[in-house]
Amino acid sequence: MCGIAGFAESSLDPETAAPLLARMCAAISHRGPDGEGSLIESPVALGMRRLSIIDVAGGSQPIGNEDGSVQVLFNGEIYNFRALRDELERRGHHFRTRSDTETIVHGYDEWGDGVLSRLRGMFAISLWDRNRQRLLLARDRLGIKPLYLWPRRDGLAFASELKSLEILPGFPSELDRTALLRYLALGYVPDPLCIWEGIRKLAPGHLAVWTPAEGLAERQWWSPLVTEQRGLSEEEAKRELRRLLEDAVRCHLESDVPLGAFLSGGVDSSAVVAQMTRLTDRQVRTFSIGFGEAAFNEAPHAAGVAAALGTDHTERVLTPDIDRLADELVLGFDEPFADTSALPTWLVSKLAREHVTVALSGDGGDELFGGYTRYHEVRGGGLPSSALRRAAGFIGRRLPFGTRGRNWILNQSRSAVGRYASTVALPALVQEGGVVRREVAGEAAELEHLLGALFDATAGRDFAARMAMVDVLSYLPGDILTKVDRMSMKVSLEARVPLLDHHLAEFALSIPTRLKFRDGVGKWIFREAIRDLVPSSVLEKPKQGFGVPIVHWLRGPLRHRLEALHGATSPIYQWCDPKATRRIIEEHQRGRRDHSYQLWRLLVLHRWLTSRQ
Numbered sequence: 001m002c003g004i005a006g007f008a009e010s011s012l013d014p015e016t017a018a019p020l021l022a023r024m025c026a027a028i029s030h031r032g033p034d035g036e037g038s039l040i041e042s043p044v045a046l047g048m049r050r051l052s053i054i055d056v057a058g059g060s061q062p063i064g065n066e067d068g069s070v071q072v073l074f075n076g077e078i079y080n081f082r083a084l085r086d087e088l089e090r091r092g093h094h095f096r097t098r099s100d101t102e103t104i105v106h107g108y109d110e111w112g113d114g115v116l117s118r119l120r121g122m123f124a125i126s127l128w129d130r131n132r133q134r135l136l137l138a139r140d141r142l143g144i145k146p147l148y149l150w151p152r153r154d155g156l157a158f159a160s161e162l163k164s165l166e167i168l169p170g171f172p173s174e175l176d177r178t179a180l181l182r183y184l185a186l187g188y189v190p191d192p193l194c195i196w197e198g199i200r201k202l203a204p205g206h207l208a209v210w211t212p213a214e215g216l217a218e219r220q221w222w223s224p225l226v227t228e229q230r231g232l233s234e235e236e237a238k239r240e241l242r243r244l245l246e247d248a249v250r251c252h253l254e255s256d257v258p259l260g261a262f263l264s265g266g267v268d269s270s271a272v273v274a275q276m277t278r279l280t281d282r283q284v285r286t287f288s289i290g291f292g293e294a295a296f297n298e299a300p301h302a303a304g305v306a307a308a309l310g311t312d313h314t315e316r317v318l319t320p321d322i323d324r325l326a327d328e329l330v331l332g333f334d335e336p337f338a339d340t341s342a343l344p345t346w347l348v349s350k351l352a353r354e355h356v357t358v359a360l361s362g363d364g365g366d367e368l369f370g371g372y373t374r375y376h377e378v379r380g381g382g383l384p385s386s387a388l389r390r391a392a393g394f395i396g397r398r399l400p401f402g403t404r405g406r407n408w409i410l411n412q413s414r415s416a417v418g419r420y421a422s423t424v425a426l427p428a429l430v431q432e433g434g435v436v437r438r439e440v441a442g443e444a445a446e447l448e449h450l451l452g453a454l455f456d457a458t459a460g461r462d463f464a465a466r467m468a469m470v471d472v473l474s475y476l477p478g479d480i481l482t483k484v485d486r487m488s489m490k491v492s493l494e495a496r497v498p499l500l501d502h503h504l505a506e507f508a509l510s511i512p513t514r515l516k517f518r519d520g521v522g523k524w525i526f527r528e529a530i531r532d533l534v535p536s537s538v539l540e541k542p543k544q545g546f547g548v549p550i551v552h553w554l555r556g557p558l559r560h561r562l563e564a565l566h567g568a569t570s571p572i573y574q575w576c577d578p579k580a581t582r583r584i585i586e587e588h589q590r591g592r593r594d595h596s597y598q599l600w601r602l603l604v605l606h607r608w609l610t611s612r613q
Contacts, residue, residue, distance in 0.1 A: 002061070002075040003031030003489070004126050004147075005164035006046035007157035008135050010212045017045040024164040025049050031075070031160060031489045037061040039071050043155065043212050044128050044135055048073040051492055053358060054081075056256050059099030065109050066094055069130045072105045075160055076123030076145045077496070079251035084118065108136075113207060116221050120251065120502065124160060124202075135210045141222045141502050142364075143191060143204030143477030146485055150199045151216050158202075161486075162334030165199065172196040180336075180575065180605075181441050184434070185425040185450055187338040187601055190478040195335040204477050222502075224472050225457060227509040234525065237515050240507060241529040248501035249275040252360055260285030260356040262348055262495075263313070265302035267371070267523060268362030270309075270538040271530045272498055276360065277309050278533075286311040287352040287359065289344055291549060292319040301541060308535040316351050323557045327607060332490050336608045338601040339479050340550045346487040353493040363480055364499040367471045368508035369526040370516035374423035375467055378416060406433075417455050418448035420467050424475060425450055426598050435580040435602070464513045472509070551596040555589055561603055562589070571609040572602055 005024040007017070017040055025036050025047040032049030039046045039062045048061050054077070062071040078084070081100035084107060089095065093106040100121075107115035108127060113136065116125075122144035127136040137158055139147045150157040150165050150172075159165050179193040189195050192203045202208055205222035232240075249272060253259065261273050263286040276284045286306050290299030299315045306313035320343070329343055352359045366372050395409060410432065414422065427434040427447055454473055458466040481497070488495035499505070511525060518524040527539055554562065562585050564570055568578045581602065588595040 002048045002050045002073075003028035003160040003164075004046070004048045004073050004075050004124060005157075005159035006044065006073075006126055007152075007155060007168065008044045008210050008212075009152075009155035010043050011154060012042045012045060014040045014042060014045070020167060021045045021047045023167045024159060027163040027167060028159070028161050030492055033492050035060055037073065039073065039128060041128075041130070043133070046071070046073050046126050046128060048075070051357070051494060052257065053077065053494055054101075054254065054256055055097055055099035058097040059101060061101055063097065063099065063101045063105055065105050070105050070108055070127065071130075072101060072108070072125065072127045074101060074104060074123055074125040074127075076121055076125075076140065077254070077494070078103055078119050078121040078123065079254055079501075080118075080120035113138075113221065116207065122497070122500075126158065133211055133213070136207060137202060137210075138207040138221070139202045139204055141205045142224075142472070142481070142500050142505060144481050144485070144497060144500060146482065147202040148194065148199060149202050149208060149216075155212075156208075156210055156216055162194075162196070162199070172198045174198075177440075177575075181428060181436065182450075183336045183338075183605070184436055184575070184601060185428045185447075186474075186478070187426075187597070188479045188482060189335045189337075190474050224469060224505070224509055227506050230510045230512065232511065232515065234515060234528070237511055237525050238529040241504075241526060242533075244501075244504040244507055245271065245498075245529070246275055246279070248498040248504045249360070250279050251501065252496045252498040253279060255358050257357040258285070258355065259358040259360070260287060260352055261311075261360040262286070262352065262362070263288050263302050263306055263311070264298050264362070265305040265538065265541065266298075266362065267527065267530070267534070267538055268365035268499060270305050270362070270534045271365075271526075272360055272362045273305075273311060274309055274530070274533045277311065284309075284311045285356055286313045287348055287355075288313070288315045289348045289351060290315065290317040291344075292317065301537070305535055305538060308537075314351065314355065316347075318347060320347070321557075322553050323561075326558065326561070326603075330604050330607045331611055333482075333486055336601075336605045337482065337486075338597070338604045339483050340548045340597075340600060342483045342487055343548050345483055346490060349488045349493045349495070350491050353491045356493075358494045358496060359488070360496045360498055361484060362499060363484055363497045364476065364505070365523065365526065367468055367476045367480075368499065368505055369511075369523040370464065370468055370513070371523045372471070373522070374420070375464055375517070375522060376520060377423060378420045378463075378467065414448055416463055417452060418446075420455075420470070421447040421450045424471075426601070430577050430580045434598070435576040435584065437575065437577050440575045462513050464517060468516075469509070550600055551588075551594050554596050554599055555591070558603070559589065562599065564606055565599075565602060570606050571613070572606050576602070 029049050032051045034052040035050040037048050061073045064071045078100035081103045084103040088106045123140045124145040124147040125138045148159050174197040176197040179189045179195045183189050192200045194200050206220050208218045210216045263269050263273050288302035290297035299317050428436040454470045458469045484495050515525040584595040587593040
C-alpha cells in the first residue's frame with residue numbers, strides 16, 4: 001500500500017523536477033511511512049511512498065522488467081500475484097522480487113494494457129514504457145484506490161491525493177461550480193469531478209495514456225454495466241455466493257505483516273470476520289468502537305459477535321472532543337467531504353493501527369446486495385400520474401418553509417428517479433428547502449435532475465437494480481471508498497474490502513432482484529447464504545449505520561461553530577442564501593427540525609474554504 005505522485009512534460013528538466021517530486025511525495029508520507037522511491041528520466045518524474053505489506057525487504061519501487069525499459073510505481077495490492085507470477089514465469093519472464101508489484105510490469109510486457117483485466121485487487125498504477133515513450137495510469141474496477149489527474153499545458157500531473165498536486169506551480173485557484181453544487185447536494189464530490197477547476201479524478205475502471213507526441217487520452221477498461229441479471233435458482237445463488245465469499249476473503253488474507261478486521265456486528269463485517277476465522281489457524285484480531293450515547297453504540301453487539309466467533313477483540317467506547325477533532329477531520333480530506341461516519345472510521349482505524357498494519361472491512365455489501373432501506377422506500381409509493389405530480393409540486397412549493405408535510409408533498413411530486421435522489425441527497429435549491437440560490441445553480445441542481453444521467457446509463461434493468469447500480473457508480477466510490485481510504489491512510493493502515501473483490505462483485509450485480517429483496521427484507525440471498533456462518537444475532541439485528549450523534553453535537557459542543565454562518569461574511573455565501581441558512585440554523589437549534597446533515601455540510605464547506613484563504 002502506498003501513495004503515488006508524478007508529472008510528465010515534453011521538456012522536463014530532471015534537475016528541476018527532482019525537488020518538486022520529493023515535495024509531492026512528502027505531502028503524502030502518511031500513505032507510506034516505510035520508504036520512498038522515484039524514477040526521473042525525461043519526460044517523466046514518478047514517485048511513491050511505501051507502506052510495506054508484501055515482500056517487506058525486497059518490494060521497494062519502482063520495479064522494472066528484465067531490461068529496465070518498463071518501470072512501475074503503484075498504490076494497492078494484487079491478490080492473485082502468485083498465480084500471475086507462475087503463468088508469467090512459464091512464459092519466460094524472470095522475477096527479481098517476491099512482491100505483487102513486479103507482476104504488473106511483466107504482465108504489461110506480456111499483455112499490454114490487457115494486464116489490467118487480469119489483476120485481482122485494488123490499485124492505482126503509474127507505468128512508464130521508455131521504448132514507446134508512453135505513460136500509463138490506471139484505476140481499479142470499483143474505485144477502491146484514488147487517482148487525481150491534472151492535464152497541463154505541456155503534459156500532465158497525477159497523485160493519490162490533491163495534497164501532492166498543490167505543490168506544483170500553477171495549481172488552480174478557481175473552484176469547479178458543478179463539483180461544489182454536487183457536494184452541497186450529496187455531501188461529497190462525485191467522480192470524475194474535482195472541487196478544483198481543471199483537475200479531475202480518473203474514474204473507476206478507467207485508464208489514461210500520455211505520450212509526448214499525442215498528449216492525454218482516456219478510456220474505460222471495465223464497467224459494472226456489462227453485468228447482466230442471470231436466471232438463477234435460490235440454491236445456485238447461495239452456493240455460488242458462499243464459494244465466492246470464501247475465495248475473496250482467502251485472497252485478502254495475503255500479507256507479510258499483522259492483519260485484522262473491523263467488526264461492527266452488522267451482516268457484512270460479521271460475514272467477513274466469520275469467514276476469516278475458518279481460513280486461518282491463528283486467532284483473528286478484530287476492532288470496534290462505540291459512542292457514549294446508547295443509540296450510537298454498537299460496541300456491545302460487536303463484542304457479542306466477536307465472542308461467538310472466537311476473535312481476539314479490542315473495543316473502545318468514546319466520548320470524543322468533537323470540537324477539537326473537527327478541524328483535523330475536515331482537513332483530512334482534500335475536498336469538502338461531509339459524511340459524518342468518517343469520524344468513527346478514522347477512530348477505529350487509529351485503534352486497529354495500534355495492533356496491525358492491515359484491516360479487512362465489510363464495505364460494499366449494501367450496494368451489491370440491496371441492503372439500504374431506501375431501496376424499499378422508493379420502490380413503493382409515489383403518485384401514479386405526471387399530472388398529479390405536477391399538482392403536488394405546485395402546492396408544495398407554495399407552502400411556507402417549516403409547514404408540516406411540505407417535504408412529503410414535494411417528494412410525491414417527483415418521479416421515481418427524483419424520489420431516489422431525495423434519499424441520497426439533500427435539496428440544494430432554496431425553493432426545495434435548501435440554501436443555494438437558483439441564479440447560481442440553475443435547474444440542474446434540482447433533485448429531479450441530479451442523478452438522471454446515471455439512471456439513463458442503467459436502462460434495461462428493473463428499478464431496484466438500477467438504484468443499486470447508480471450507488472455502485474456514484475455513492476460507493478465517491479463517499480464510502482473515499483472515506484475508508486482517506487481515514488485509514490491517515491493513520492498508515494491498509495484497509496481491504498473483500499466484498500468488492502471483482503469476481504464476487506460481478507456475480508452479486510448479476511443476481512436478479514427477486515433474490516435480493518423478499519418480505520420487505522434486503523440482502524435476502526446474502527443473508528441466506530451466510531445463515532450457518534454467522535451468529536443468529538447478526539441476522540436478527542435491525543440495520544444500523546456507522547453513525548455519530550451529530551444532531552446533538554450541533555446543539556451542544558459544535559453549536560458555537562454555527563455562529564460563523566449567522567452573518568454574511570462566510571465564503572459559502574458566494575453560493576448560499578444567508579436568510580435560508582439562518583432559518584435552518586434556528587430551526588435546528590430550537591429543536592423544531594433536524595437539519596444536522598445540511599448544517600454539517602455547510603460547516604465543512606466553510607472550514608474548508610477558510611483554510612484556503
